[in-house]
Amino acid sequence: MSDMTIGKVAQAVGVGVETIRFYERRGLIEQPLRPKSGGYRVYPDETVQRVQFIRRAQHLGFSLREIAELLSLRASHGTDAIEVRQRATAKLQDVDHKIERLRHIRRGLMALLDRCPGQGPLRCCSIIDALEHDQRLASEPAERKEPDMQTVRLTIKGMHCDGCAEIVRHVLEQQPGVKGCSVSHENGEAKVAVDTSQTSGERLAEAVQGAGYSASLVTEAG
Template sequence: MNNHVTIGRLAREAGLAAETLRYYERIGLIRPVQRTQSNYRLYDGEAEARLRFIRRAQNLGFSLSEIKELLDISHQPESDMAAVKALAERKIGDIDRKIADLRRMRDALAQQAERCPGRGPVEHCPILAALADADGDLPSRSKWEPADSLQVR
């Protein structure tokens, strides 16, 4: 008997949707070791290890394309770790820029919240006025954060 699992079982064990695993397969992050006669995907322990790697890398802020690059490097014994370090240092720079942007946004919002008395008609609300003012003193979104990425994780 083998230790292969179906996509449904692997997805449940990983806490992911089966469609996420299919997507990961399409972009080359994981691959089934075989298919059954009924064309079901079967995965082995390597797929489970790759999913753990993917989750840990995502928790550090790496994108799926960066994770693919890390996985590709890790499976090339002749690769030099300098490539991994360079990727990590680039990610650290990205994170530092995001932190600086978040600090600017926090400071601007705190300043607006300080100006608001917290009572009275909303037509006199300095926070809403600042948001409506195109030339106001609120920071603009940086390039790292597209308009549709304002999700809480």
């Protein structure tokens, strides 16, 4: 595949030209300069891969703002996979919350339909009556407690091989609120994606110490 016009990019991905232009306006893909000699703008092959990345992320429920953050992480050589996992975990929690809301809506609609006689004058319609009088049709879902997701860093001493790192990783992943972690015996460090409303960095360090390793919390200043 060679350099392409915007029309060929759109055709390769299966979207309209206006979609490509919209992504350009949002800063998700770069608009190439128009040739000085005139003619069409020419897009590199990587544009197709980038648009496909955007479309797949959208299908998983990520917003354009969140996709921009993922693209930024993707372009950064210093990014740890735990940062991507943390964002995916937050999106999964958001999806679970929406599913619970839809279940609540379904219960309400079923309650309305159960009360509706399905015939007779409109003044006897239980659905209209319930909507007009704001009747509670189903129990409200439990109030959602927002997670306080953070990346906690621990300095760990005493790890000498990948097996040690695997032990530490297993210990950390068993702690409440931990959504993922990466452990390096070479760097003597662990990065943990954790809901700090359920546990703290100090408790994570204590858990590692209980496994026979020296562990301390890395503060922002440290």
